[in-house]
Amino acid sequence: MWLPLVGLVVGVVLGLLVGVEIPLGFVKYTAIAVLAALDTVLGGLRAQLEGRFDLVVFTSGFVVNTCFAALLTAIGDLLGVDVYLGAVIVFSMRIFNNVSFIRRDLLRGLAREPEPVRPAGDS
Amino acid sequence: MRFRPSRLQLALTAILLVAGLLVTWQVRVETSIRAKLRIPSQRLEELAFVLQEQARYRERLEAEIAALREQVERYEEAATRDQGAQRELRRRLEVLRLAAGVEAVRGPGVVVELRYSPRPLEPGDDPNLVLVHYTDLQAVVATLWAAGAEAVAVNGERVVSTTGLSCVGTTILCNARRLAPPYVVVAIGDPDALQAALEAEGGPLAALRAFQFPVRVVKVQEVRVPAYRGGFEFRYARAEK
Numbered sequence: 001m002w003l004p005l006v007g008l009v010v011g012v013v014l015g016l017l018v019g020v021e022i023p024l025g026f027v028k029y030t031a032i033a034v035l036a037a038l039d040t041v042l043g044g045l046r047a048q049l050e051g052r053f054d055l056v057v058f059t060s061g062f063v064v065n066t067c068f069a070a071l072l073t074a075i076g077d078l079l080g081v082d083v084y085l086g087a088v089i090v091f092s093m094r095i096f097n098n099v100s101f102i103r104r105d106l107l108r109g110l111a112r113e114p115e116p117v118r119p120a121g122d123s
Numbered sequence: 124m125r126f127r128p129s130r131l132q133l134a135l136t137a138i139l140l141v142a143g144l145l146v147t148w149q150v151r152v153e154t155s156i157r158a159k160l161r162i163p164s165q166r167l168e169e170l171a172f173v174l175q176e177q178a179r180y181r182e183r184l185e186a187e188i189a190a191l192r193e194q195v196e197r198y199e200e201a202a203t204r205d206q207g208a209q210r211e212l213r214r215r216l217e218v219l220r221l222a223a224g225v226e227a228v229r230g231p232g233v234v235v236e237l238r239y240s241p242r243p244l245e246p247g248d249d250p251n252l253v254l255v256h257y258t259d260l261q262a263v264v265a266t267l268w269a270a271g272a273e274a275v276a277v278n279g280e281r282v283v284s285t286t287g288l289s290c291v292g293t294t295i296l297c298n299a300r301r302l303a304p305p306y307v308v309v310a311i312g313d314p315d316a317l318q319a320a321l322e323a324e325g326g327p328l329a330a331l332r333a334f335q336f337p338v339r340v341v342k343v344q345e346v347r348v349p350a351y352r353g354g355f356e357f358r359y360a361r362a363e364k
Binding site: 003004005006007008009010011012014015016020021022027028030031033034037038040041044055058059062066 | 147
């Protein structure tokens with residue numbers, strides 16, 4: 001499990017080293033995209049802990065969720081509707097959800113309790 | 124597994140790398156925005172709207188400035204034209220003031236002194252024979268004008284266009300002022316021409332001299348002719364235009 005963590009660290013370091021100028025107008029979109037990416041990664045972690053991780057689902061979820069979040073925000077801007085607020089709320093809720101499930105999974109793992117069956121369906 | 128990572132791990136690594144990159148960039152941009160603008164990016168849109176509005180407002184103001192500047196230019200142009208007209212008017216006014224005699228002037232000319240005759244009157248003599256009459260004075264003044272005098276005064280009274288000399292008893296009235304002898308006429312003009320005209324044969328002085336009136340004509344390089352002190356009142360004469 002250390003290799004993906006190395007990837008994360010390399011990504012952060014790369015982001016720190018490589019200068020990037022996101023145009024001010026796109027900052028909102030990238031923010032939503034980052035939120036979606038964060039949600040997907042946490043969802044993947046949770047799925048991993050629950051033993052039902054699927055690489056294809058995870059990868060497609062990462063790409064599609066990230067792009068779609070940014071796209072939806074852009075569309076909302078075109079329509080004059082603050083759609084990004086909805087995206088922020090949904091992704092935030094999901095992130096909290098995922099974190100809480102991860103926490104429980106970890107606690108359960110520590111207590112060596114049997115895993116209850118939970119409906120699958122995570123991206 | 125440690126030395127032969129699975130495809131899953133590689134893919135996960137790539138995705139996490141991208142995620143880390145995205146998050147870091149986002150944080151960096153947001154931080155720089157806050158550091159530079161001191162406002163969170165959520166307010167950017169609102170502020171952009173305000174900025175656009177202000178920019179439009181500024182454009183309007185700039186257009187206004189341009190229009191006003193043009194106006195100022197027009198006014199300045201008109202002002203310079205007016206100044207030219209004003210200078211011309213002032214110049215003409217000066218000439219007219221000189222001509223009207225309301226300004227004291229100085230220049231070369233002559234001083235003429237007329238005195239009563241010192242000849243003692245004998246019984247039966249006409250006293251007019253020893254008095255300087257206003258007609259004598261008038262003749263002198265008229266001769267001076269005719270000889271090209273530009274300014275004339277009698278005993279400090281400027282002779283202007285409305286000045287008339289008349290006789291009141293033994294004194295002469297000039298500009299509603301009584302003049303007493305000796306009569307001193309000062310005139311500005313070509314001294315030689317003025318003197319020649321006065322001394323000419325059959326001139327105004329020749330007759331006086333014939334009756335032994337003490338008459339003197341002195342050419343001077345600089346003489347002062349005072350300004351007319353009275354007022355002008357035109358009750359009948361009207362300018363034609």
